Amino acid sequence: MLAQIEAQTKQKVGIVTDEAEAFEKCDAQDASPLFTTLPRELRDLIWAYATAPYEDPNAKFEETAYYYRPGHTARLKTDTALLLTCRRIWLEANAMPMLQSEQSFYYHRAAPDARNPQWMASLTDHNRHNLGHIRLFCQMFAIEKLEAHAGSLRDFCCLDKSAPALAPQAAFRPRMLQVTIRHTDWWFWESEQPLRLEDHWVKNLLNTPDLRSTHLFKLELETLDYKADQLATIVQRIKGFESECKPTHVIDGKPTATKFVLRGEPEVSTWKGPANIDNRTFDPYFGKKWLKYHVVTLTWELRFPSIPRAFVPSLRLAPRVASDTPPPPTAKASRYLARLRRSTRLRRGPGPLKTFSRGMHAARQSVLVEEQKAAARGESTRRRRFELCMGALKAKQWEARWRDERSLLKFEGTIESQ
Template identity: 30%
Template sequence: MANTDSNAFQAADFVSKAAHEQSQSLLFSVLPGEIRNQIWSYALADYQDETQVYDDATCYKRPEYLAPRKTDTVLLRTCKRIYQEAWFLPWTHAEQIFYLTGTDRRPLRTTTVRDMQRTLLTISKTQTMPIIQHVRVFAQLYLLENGTKLQDILNLSFFYPKSITITIRHTDWWFWESDNNLHFDATWVDFCRFPNSLTELRVAFESLERKKDQIDDVVNQAIRGWTFRCKDDTELSAKDCKPEIMKWSGNATWGGRRWVRDETGPNKLDYYVSTAIWRPVSSTSDNENGTPRTYVTEGRRFPNLDATGYAQLDDQIPWVPTSVMRNANMAPDAPTRDVRRLLEESSDEEGEERFRESDDDSEQDDIASEDEDL
């Protein structure tokens, strides 16, 4: 979404100018606007740019996020009348993605709140306020749980999303490195107020396949115990929600470490994702003025989510520095047992020192990334 504010500014200026009616074209003289809009939507759909595929050794490369997305806008350059009808579709139909994460857990180029606000303000000058179809937020818990960073997004002016998905990845949970049981503080549930345009709020809970039972546990707790609110106090409920389940496999290497503890194959991790959906609810009776009566609960405090009593893995070698593997001329996808043996056999002082240095470097990188201003 680079330079979206600049693009929107140019669009706002161009849309306001007169255009030829194009009555000689069957597109405009025969087809109704609804059909034309479907054609424009198909032609302007975004896709993954396979020339810029993300590195496998990252925590943000995943299904449907293998590379940055782009849109071929050649259609908009064929005719001013088409441009005036469809100029905003590449923006509204593309998924708008935010990362509430450290810098090492997101792609190099991402949309910031400031970028998005500039674009929205510019679009508002055209007197066209298209609804955004979908917003995705990838969030580490330390930046999500108190709600302030997410509310910065939700408070954007002229921000009208239909659907928001908040994704908690395996590496976003507290102390996943130590294989802690899953914990999710609920402060943000009561703190955040969502746009009134919202028709669904989706929260995707992800962890390793072997922690499937913990994910199912916390998702069921969230469905039963969490209710979200829009700014007009309409409540969003997940009552009777049947979670959507997805499974996928990815690389076991990230942040200069290969996580052999969790591997299901050489350099392979299996993931389990359960997505719960909250939708607006209203009572069957209306207020006296005819508007739907909404549920409002005052002074509430929602329960934290805790998966308790599950066994933790006590592995003496949870991960192996990739630098140690490179120094031993070991292939990135070497069998797990060989990678483990590499450290087990490195009992000499040089090997131990090399391991400690790699560990210290990784920890410093983690601290530096968390201190970055989002």
């Protein structure tokens, strides 16, 4: 139904989520002690508990799978039945599922519940605003490609030729980003090669402008128990990493700097899994039934050095300072520029007259092509204006109906033409 309305009106349909704006359209539930006796802080705890993600007991993973590990032994599931009980609860709790959920992206050997760029592109603006925990399970060869320029991390998670393009920068602002390197993600883990980690991609993550609205960045490194000393050497080295301190937000009208700083000591945990990974017997583990894993997690916290007591999550959506470092040209753009440069150079020929004639012919062809494109653009613009005019009339009819029904639906702006 919503798709039909959007097709008729050429406008995007959304829903009112602001409690102050929508409160008059819902029953205050004054007869319920849930709202008249319990304070909002306790209600929020109830909503958070009821919508917290959990491992679905009916969707267990194969224990030998590459993606099987504590916290990921089954599909993650969120129950949202609470949001259907009444409008008042929905207004108070509708952000909870996204705020608490863990959206996992796998860079090879993905779990059945893996997210992808198509999923990211399908999110509403409201869900993107409340994007909570993004977790990247990356093999080394994939994460080492990550660069530090603006948009690099967003594109790493969200860019795909078959997925709709996301709006820039503001579309990717998770509250927490976690990168997990599992035992089977290290270089040549099958042949028991020593652990090695390139520093550049960790520093790129700390310095990318894409994370300067993210409260926490976690790096989880996993290996086998008898390689704990090798991992300790790596952890000791990267413990000293801090991001560059750069002005990234505008607070009280002034550019304000942020930086990532390591929070506390690394956390250490262990777990045990079967030795026949992916139902295969690897030579180093021949004769073993179980493997013992050693996991170290480092956490960096975003801070505003000039506002040491600031509560960062409340400032994460403050206006951003525009990045003055443009991203490098893509391969497609580079090929286009090369063709453009070649087309402007005079080709060698048997004589100046033939060269001039060829140039005039090419110029005429170019003019004709541009005129045809301009005519097509003009026709498209006129058709678009007509559709928007008719859509505006339909939109007014729907708005009048929603007012009469005290509906929370609303229009959020014109749908951009594809």
